[in-house]
Amino acid sequence: MIFARGAFPAGFGGIFVEAKDRYLAIAVLAFGLVYTIAAWNLPRAPVGNPFGPVYFPLGLGLLVTIIGSLMLLQSSKSQVKEEKTIGKHGKYASRIIIVLLLCVGYALVFRVLGFLISTLAFLSAFLIILNGLKKWFLSVSIALLYTLGVWYLFEKVFLINLP
Amino acid sequence: MKVKLAVLIISAMIVATVFAEVYPSKPLNFIAPGGPGGGWDTTIRVVAQTLKETRLVTQPIVVTNMPGGGGGVGLAHMQTKKGDPYTIIVFSPPLLLINLTGQTQYSFRDLTPLAMLIHDYGAFAVSKNSKYNTISQVMDALKKDPKSVKVGGISAFGSMDHIQFLMAAKAAGVTNLKDITYVSFQEGEHLAALLGGHIDVLSTGLAEVTAALQTGTIKVLAITAPQRVHGTLATVPTLKEEGIDAEFVNWRGLFGPLEMPDYAVEYWINTLSKMVQTIEWDRVVAKYNWTKAFMPGKEFMNYLEKVNEDYKVVLKELGLYKGE
Amino acid sequence: MPTLEYLMYGFRVVFIPSNFLWLTLGCFLGTVIGMLPGLGPATGIALLLPLTFVMKPETALITMCAIFYGAMFGGSRSSILLNIPGDGSAVASCFDGYPMTLKGEAEAALAISAIASFIGGLISSVAFVLLALPLAKVALMFGPPEYFALMVLALTATASMSEGKILKGLLSMVLGLMVAMVGLDPQSGVSRFTFGNLELQGGIDFFVVIIGVYGLGEVLKNLEKMGRKEVMQPIKKKFGRIWISKEQWRRSIVPILRATPVGFLIGILPGAGGTIAALMSYNIEKSLSKEPERFGKGAIEGLAAPEAANNACSIGAILPTFTLGIPGSGTAAIMLGALMIYGLQPGPLLFEFYPEIGWGVVASLFVGNVIAALMNLPLAGLLVRILAVPPKILYPLITALCFIGVYAINLSVVDFYLLIVFGLLGYAMRKFEIPTAPMILASVVGRKFEQSFRQSLMLSHGDFSIFFKSGISITLLILAALSLIYPIVSGALKKRRHAI
Numbered sequence: 001m002i003f004a005r006g007a008f009p010a011g012f013g014g015i016f017v018e019a020k021d022r023y024l025a026i027a028v029l030a031f032g033l034v035y036t037i038a039a040w041n042l043p044r045a046p047v048g049n050p051f052g053p054v055y056f057p058l059g060l061g062l063l064v065t066i067i068g069s070l071m072l073l074q075s076s077k078s079q080v081k082e083e084k085t086i087g088k089h090g091k092y093a094s095r096i097i098i099v100l101l102l103c104v105g106y107a108l109v110f111r112v113l114g115f116l117i118s119t120l121a122f123l124s125a126f127l128i129i130l131n132g133l134k135k136w137f138l139s140v141s142i143a144l145l146y147t148l149g150v151w152y153l154f155e156k157v158f159l160i161n162l163p
Numbered sequence: 164m165k166v167k168l169a170v171l172i173i174s175a176m177i178v179a180t181v182f183a184e185v186y187p188s189k190p191l192n193f194i195a196p197g198g199p200g201g202g203w204d205t206t207i208r209v210v211a212q213t214l215k216e217t218r219l220v221t222q223p224i225v226v227t228n229m230p231g232g233g234g235g236v237g238l239a240h241m242q243t244k245k246g247d248p249y250t251i252i253v254f255s256p257p258l259l260l261i262n263l264t265g266q267t268q269y270s271f272r273d274l275t276p277l278a279m280l281i282h283d284y285g286a287f288a289v290s291k292n293s294k295y296n297t298i299s300q301v302m303d304a305l306k307k308d309p310k311s312v313k314v315g316g317i318s319a320f321g322s323m324d325h326i327q328f329l330m331a332a333k334a335a336g337v338t339n340l341k342d343i344t345y346v347s348f349q350e351g352e353h354l355a356a357l358l359g360g361h362i363d364v365l366s367t368g369l370a371e372v373t374a375a376l377q378t379g380t381i382k383v384l385a386i387t388a389p390q391r392v393h394g395t396l397a398t399v400p401t402l403k404e405e406g407i408d409a410e411f412v413n414w415r416g417l418f419g420p421l422e423m424p425d426y427a428v429e430y431w432i433n434t435l436s437k438m439v440q441t442i443e444w445d446r447v448v449a450k451y452n453w454t455k456a457f458m459p460g461k462e463f464m465n466y467l468e469k470v471n472e473d474y475k476v477v478l479k480e481l482g483l484y485k486g487e
Numbered sequence: 488m489p490t491l492e493y494l495m496y497g498f499r500v501v502f503i504p505s506n507f508l509w510l511t512l513g514c515f516l517g518t519v520i521g522m523l524p525g526l527g528p529a530t531g532i533a534l535l536l537p538l539t540f541v542m543k544p545e546t547a548l549i550t551m552c553a554i555f556y557g558a559m560f561g562g563s564r565s566s567i568l569l570n571i572p573g574d575g576s577a578v579a580s581c582f583d584g585y586p587m588t589l590k591g592e593a594e595a596a597l598a599i600s601a602i603a604s605f606i607g608g609l610i611s612s613v614a615f616v617l618l619a620l621p622l623a624k625v626a627l628m629f630g631p632p633e634y635f636a637l638m639v640l641a642l643t644a645t646a647s648m649s650e651g652k653i654l655k656g657l658l659s660m661v662l663g664l665m666v667a668m669v670g671l672d673p674q675s676g677v678s679r680f681t682f683g684n685l686e687l688q689g690g691i692d693f694f695v696v697i698i699g700v701y702g703l704g705e706v707l708k709n710l711e712k713m714g715r716k717e718v719m720q721p722i723k724k725k726f727g728r729i730w731i732s733k734e735q736w737r738r739s740i741v742p743i744l745r746a747t748p749v750g751f752l753i754g755i756l757p758g759a760g761g762t763i764a765a766l767m768s769y770n771i772e773k774s775l776s777k778e779p780e781r782f783g784k785g786a787i788e789g790l791a792a793p794e795a796a797n798n799a800c801s802i803g804a805i806l807p808t809f810t811l812g813i814p815g816s817g818t819a820a821i822m823l824g825a826l827m828i829y830g831l832q833p834g835p836l837l838f839e840f841y842p843e844i845g846w847g848v849v850a851s852l853f854v855g856n857v858i859a860a861l862m863n864l865p866l867a868g869l870l871v872r873i874l875a876v877p878p879k880i881l882y883p884l885i886t887a888l889c890f891i892g893v894y895a896i897n898l899s900v901v902d903f904y905l906l907i908v909f910g911l912l913g914y915a916m917r918k919f920e921i922p923t924a925p926m927i928l929a930s931v932v933g934r935k936f937e938q939s940f941r942q943s944l945m946l947s948h949g950d951f952s953i954f955f956k957s958g959i960s961i962t963l964l965i966l967a968a969l970s971l972i973y974p975i976v977s978g979a980l981k982k983r984r985h986a987i
Contacts, residue, residue, distance in 0.1 A: 024919050028658060035665070038680070045675035046265035046485045047321035048945075053672040053679060056937045060661050060668070067658050074654070096710050096914075099886075100907065103703075106890065107903035119887060126883035146884055150891055158526065162894070192898070229689055232671030239671070239688040243899070266676025313946055319676055346631075346945045349673050350935060358811065361630030361946065374823075380811065 022075040029068030036061030095129070102126055115162035119147045186248060186430055190223040194252040196237025198230040198350055201317055202283060202368040206415050207253040209447045210280070210438070217441045219434050230349055233257050233319025235267040241274060244420040248427035251277070255415045257322040259471045263478050264321040265485030271467045275423040277431045279416035279458040279466065280439065281448060285327040285387035286399070288365045288372045290357055291380055298385040298405050301364055302335035309342035315362035317371070319347050321483045326474075327387055327411040328366040329481050331402055334409035340481055357381065368413060369396060369452045387411035392452045414456065414470075416463055432459045493842060494616060497850030500843050506546050510851055513550040514859040517557020518866065521573050522565055524698050524892035528558035528801075528818045532825075544831060545844045549851040551822050552805060553859075556852075559761070559801045560604050560859045563794055564870055567596045569885060571702040575693060575931050576761025576797040578924065579769045581701060583782060583789030590785045593874060597867035598729045599739055599787055600794045605860035607747045607795030611802040612852040614751055623810040626755045631942035632954050636963035637756070638936045641763045644770045644970040646925040653974060655921045662912075663926035666691050667933020674941055686901040693930040695893050695902050699909025700916070700923050702889040706882045707914040726875075729867045731787070739791035742772045750796030754803020762931045764800035765793035766924065770970075802852060809837060809845065 039057035044050035106122040113121075123143035128136055155162050193211050195204040207226055214220040229237040234257045244250045252274070262270040287298055295301050304311050316324025325345045332340060348356055354375055357365040365372070365381075373395050375381045383399045389410050391397055402409050417435065419428060438444055439457045448455055458466060478484035500506060513535075520531040531554040535547075542550070562577035567584035580600065587596040614622075629637070646656035669680045670690030681687040731739070746768035753764040772792040773782045782789045808819040808826075831837060831844065838845035873881070893902045916923055929936075947953035955961055 020919060042679055043677050045320075045672070045677055047483055048675060049949075052941060053675050053677040056940065057665070057668050057679065060664055063661050064658065064665075067654055067661065071654055071658075096707055099707070099710055100911070103886070103890075103907050103910075104904070107900055107907070110894075110903065111900055115891075119891075123883055123887050126886065127880065130879040130883065142880060142884075146887065150888070154891060154895060158520075158530065158895075162891075231673050231689060232676045233673075235671050235676045236689040239685050243685050261676055264676075267671075310948060320674055344945060344948065346942045347674055348942070349938075355627055355807070355811075356630060359627035359630055378811070 021071070025068055025071035025075050027068075028064060029072055032061055032063075032065030032068045036065060098129060099126065102129075111163050116147060116151060119150070120144060123147060186426055187220070187222045189249055190225055191220070192250045193224055193226045194237055194240065194250065195226060195228050196230070196234040196252060196254065197317065198228055202255065202370055202413070202415070203234070203253050204228060205370050205451065206281070207417075209451070210253070210417070213438055213441065213443050213447060214434070216443050217438060219438055219441075233261050233266065233322040233347070233349075235261055235269075235319075238267055238269050238273070241418070241420045242269060246422040246424065247420050248424050250420055251431070252418050253415060254418055255283075255323065255413050256326075256470070256474070257318050258418075259467065259474055260322045260326060260478070261319065263471070263474055263485070264483050266319060266321065271418075271471070273421055274418040275421060275428060276460055276463040276467060277417045277419055277428065278435045278460065279414050279456055279463045280435065281415050281453040282456040283368050283370065283413040283415060283451075283453050284392070285324070285411050285413060286367060286369050286372045286383050286396070287328065287331070287385050288357065288367070288375070288381045288383045289363065290360065291382060293363065293382065295363070295384065296382070298331070298402065298407065299335070301384065302332060302337055302407070305332060305337045305343065306335075309337065309339045310344060312364055313344045313346065313362045314364045314366055315346045315348055315353055315356055316366040317348060317353055319349070320345060321478075322347075323411075323413065324366045326477065326481070326483075327413075328364070330411060330477060331385075331387070331407055331409045333480070334402070335407045354381075372396075373452065387413075388454075392454075394449065394452050396452055414466075416458070428460060435459075490616065493838070493846045494850060496842060497846030497848075498854070500545060500847035501549065501850045501854050506549055506847070506851075507854075509542070509546050509550040510553050510855055511858055511862075513553025514557040514560075514855055514862055517554035517559075518561035518564075518859065518863065520554070521558030521561025521577075522870075524565065524571055524573055524694075524702065524889060526892070526895060527562075527574050528555045530895075531558065532818060532822065544826075544841075545847040547825060548822065548844060548848050549855075551825060552848060552851060553855045555805070555818055555822075556604075556608060556798060556801045556855060557859050559608075559798045560601065560863050562797070563600050563604075564597070564867070567600060567790070568593060568870060568873055569702075570705045571885065571889070572697055574761070575697060575927070576765050576793075576800065578697060578701070578762060578927050579765035579793035579797075580790055582769060582793075582924070583784070583786050586783065586785035587787065587790065588874065592785065592787075593871050594727045594729045594867075595731045595735055595787065596790055597871060598731045598864065599735065599791050601729075601860050601863040601867065602731070603739065603743045603746075603791040603794035604798040604863075605856055606743050607750060607798040608802055608856035608859075609853065610744075610747045611751045611754075611799040612849070612856065614748075615802060615806055615852060616849055619806055619810050622752075622755055623807050625752075626807050626811075628957070628959060629756050630957075631939040631946060633957060633959045633963070634756075634935065634939040635943055635954065636960035636967070638763075638932050638939065640963045640967040640970065641767055641932065642925065642929060642936070643967045645766050645928050646922075647970050647974050648770050648773060648922070648924065652920065652922060653971070655919075656925050659916070659921050659923060660925035660929045663696070663929025663931075664933045664936065666693075666696055666926075666930040667937070673934070673938060684901065686897075686899050689897070690934065691905060691930070692896050692902065693927070693933075694896050695905045696909050696930045697927055698889050698893055699906045700913030700927065702885065703906060703910025704913025704917065704923075706886050706889075707910060708917060709878060709882055726868070726871055729864050729871070735787045738786075738788050742768075742788040742792040743795040745771065745775075746792040746794075746796040747799045750799030751803040753796075754800035755806050760804075760931070761797040761800045762928060764796045766928050768792040768796035798856075805848075805852075809848070 039054060039061045042054050042057060045052045102125055106118060109118045120143055123146060124140045127139035127143055131139055151162060193207045195207045197203040211224040211226055229240055237252055241252055258271050261267045289295050301312055314328055318324040329340050346362060353365055356362050358380055372381060372383050376383050377395055385402050385405050386399050387410050388401055391401060436459060439455060475484060516531055517528060520526045532551050535550060562573040563580035566572045566577045566580035567588055570581050570585040572578045572581055584596050642660050646660040647653050669687055671678050671688045678688055749768045750764040769789060769792055772788055773779050804819050808823050831841060890903060893906050913923060943953050
């Protein structure tokens with residue numbers, strides 16, 4: 001074994017690897033394999049060297065696979081320090097998910113409703129989520145001022161077409 | 164109160180935009196499907212400026228560069244703009260070539276031709292210190308060993324800069340055309356690569372070599388025009404004068420996306436036909452050594468159909484055609 | 488000495504009231520544009536092009552240059568205050584600039600950023616005057632293999648920067664390169680990893696990656712804090728003078744002087760750009776420092792170095808444009824276009840035939856840097872008050888700005904989804920302690936990295952020895968190997984010492 005315990009270079013990471021790092025290693029390894037296969041299946045170049053567009057992605061896929069294996073090796077060689085933080089995640093995860101959904105919603109309606117309406121709605125909702133329903137008037141006013149300000153700056157000053 | 168006011172303001176804005184619906188009522192997006200400083204970029208920026216200068220278009224015109232895939236990226240982008248009256252792109256022979264070589268699934272039929280504006284020609288340049296002084300010397304070296312001369316250009320492999328060189332090489336009697344090294348530089352490093360000796364010959368357009376020729380850093384060996392051009396490049400011989408029976412026309416024109424509304428197509432054919440008659444346009448055409456070649460929508464389309472067949476023949480001979 | 492005389496003549500050109508006015512306006516416009524995510528100097532110059540018709544050529548060029556380095560001054564404001572880089576070259580300013588803000592040292596951070604930019608710009612202007620022609624020749628020695636080697640060095644040095652996490656650093660780098668693979672292959676036109684999506688064919692703009700990982704990722708991280716019911720006070724309520732202490736100055740001056748030549752030289756190379764310059768100078772400072780552990784926690788020298796480097800780089804980029812007609816960056820290319828529209832031919836002859844233009848522009852580099860620095864100090868005093876806005880209001884507004892900035896790049900909604908994806912990725916990377924800098928750099932240079940690799944092999948007919956044929960590329964590749972091996976070896980040594 002090249003990487004016997006103790007001889008493992010410290011530069012590669014601490015000896016105590018958290019449990020999440022093991023999951024990460026597995027995920028990286030799996031991703032590396034999938035990417036390598038996908039890279040191999042890329043279309044060949046119609047002109048010039050047919051493998052031209054394939055070499056580089058293929059190399060990247062292999063590199064990720066190697067990195068993933070090394071990470072896995074490293075985490076299995078070290079004692080796993082169990083985390084006790086599970087359970088704490090629930091509290092803030094919901095808020096992040098709501099905001100992400102809000103972002104996706106914004107992307108969905110941006111073209112349909114146009115910049116002004118969709119941004120106003122997005123900002124108002126986001127501000128109300130963080131500041132509570134009671135302060136809705138403040139939230140909506142800030143959203144309105146900001147939306148109009150940005151619209152003026154981009155559309156009129158910088159001549160960038162907003163829908 | 165504030166909310167009501169805001170609602171009023173917003174509705175007033177919406178009403179205002181609806182009533183101002185005289186085309187074009189918004190800033191226009193002009194797209195150069197290549198990097199800054201290239202032929203497409205120069206053409207569309209010059210058109211945008213001439214339109215402004217002559218006040219033919221008063222709406223702001225924003226030029227965006229979308230390099231990549233020898234124009235394929237810009238062409239793909241236009242497919243996402245179907246029916247949009249505000250997006251216009253410039254193209255030239257690579258539009259047909261990258262389709263014929265199988266590098267893009269889209270063709271000129273996936274755009275709305277508005278007008279052909281100019282003819283440009285190709286130029287073959289070497290560095291000031293190069294051992295080559297005529298294009299025939301380059302061709303002789305290639306005849307001995309096709310790998311001995313490294314050719315560079317801006318367009319992708321199998322596209323315009325590559326093809327125009329191969330056409331000249333073929334006419335000069337070079338065999339093994341496939342063995343000639345061709346490297347594409349799409350981010351504006353082409354001149355640096357030539358001056359630094361990383362490539363031996365640069366195959367590109369007239370505009371690209373004019374500046375460098377005037378500074379005395381390069382020699383232009385030949386141009387692909389049927390006769391000599393005026394201005395800075397007047398001293399450069401044509402391929403035919405050098406005993407190579409080949410020419411290559413680099414037409415450039417403007418296109419809208421597929422399904423561009425008729426009123427917009429009409430507006431542009433009209434406006435562009437007015438633009439090409441102005442002194443301002445004459446001036447820039449002279450400056451860049453272009454040749455005026457206006458041709459409106461329908462005719463332009465027919466022309467494209469015809470040259471597409473011509474290119475097909477050439478590419479088949481060169482073994483680069485990838486259709487049917 | 489004729490050079491000095493010419494330069495004095497140039498100064499007289501700059502101080503003509505109309506030129507001076509435009510120079511000031513250009514600096515201001517550049518600073519504002521640089522601060523906004525999604526807008527860079529190229530936008531500013533493109534906006535100005537129609538106006539330049541009515542200007543004299545020298546006025547137009549002076550204004551364009553002013554916008555160019557004004558944006559370099561402005562680009563780091565949002566890096567320092569909000570952890571959102573205004574431009575690729577401002578990414579490195581986040582590393583220590585934002586921690587300084589969190590420590591309550593925003594004033595010093597903003598001040599050193601203006602001061603470092605100023606010194607970097609000034610020294611580079613001198614170098615421009617004295618060394619323009621010989622340096623331009625150096626730039627020509629860089630062909631595809633040399634570019635490849637330079638980027639290998641930049642990437643490995645950045646990946647190995649985070650101590651003890653080389654694997655994660657490399658992982659981050661490869662992810663960035665993978666981002667750059669998406670789209671049509673510039674050489675062959677083959678579409679890669681686009682999943683049939685047309686808008687992805689143009690590739691993923693690295694800007695979306697930056698805004699996603701830093702901007703949106705930062706917002707998500709802070710949402711988490713809010714969810715934990717941690718008290719979310721405004722970051723800062725009391726504001727001091729925008730200035731630095733003697734101690735901070737002492738720490739910064741040497742890094743500034745080291746970073747300037749690095750930035751200037753990288754700027755001269757066409758297409759290398761400010762992101763490499765800033766990150767390389769950061770890497771250099773960190774590896775030379777006696778206390779590398781302070782970096783990333785608000786070390787003022789970690790902010791001063793990249794700031795000096797990116798300004799030096801922007802002036803370096805103008806050099807090949809004027810002397811050889813070769814643009815060093817997209818922005819410089821637009822300037823070149825403007826030169827040609829006036830019928831002016833760039834090159835050494837420009838300085839002979841049109842001294843008012845050539846030397847006027849050079850002199851404007853000096854004057855403009857002073858103006859931009861003077862303008863930035865009071866402006867920073869205003870900007871820093873953003874920190875007094877309660878986070879609950881600030882973060883939604885930042886999120887909206889991220890989206891709009893991203894939209895401004897390609898006018899495409901697909902980039903919105905990419906932004907969300909990269910925001911999540913940035914958040915996840917923070918959770919797993921994966922450094923983000925290598926990914927950003929890789930996504931910026933990835934395309935050119937692969938292209939220079941393939942261009943080299945095409946030139947050599949598939950022979951890999953081309954990468955070891957020139958002294959430049961060999962040196963760069965050896966340095967790259969060292970940058971990877973050194974931390975592993977030194978880590979192992981440290982460990983052995985502990986064992987004994």
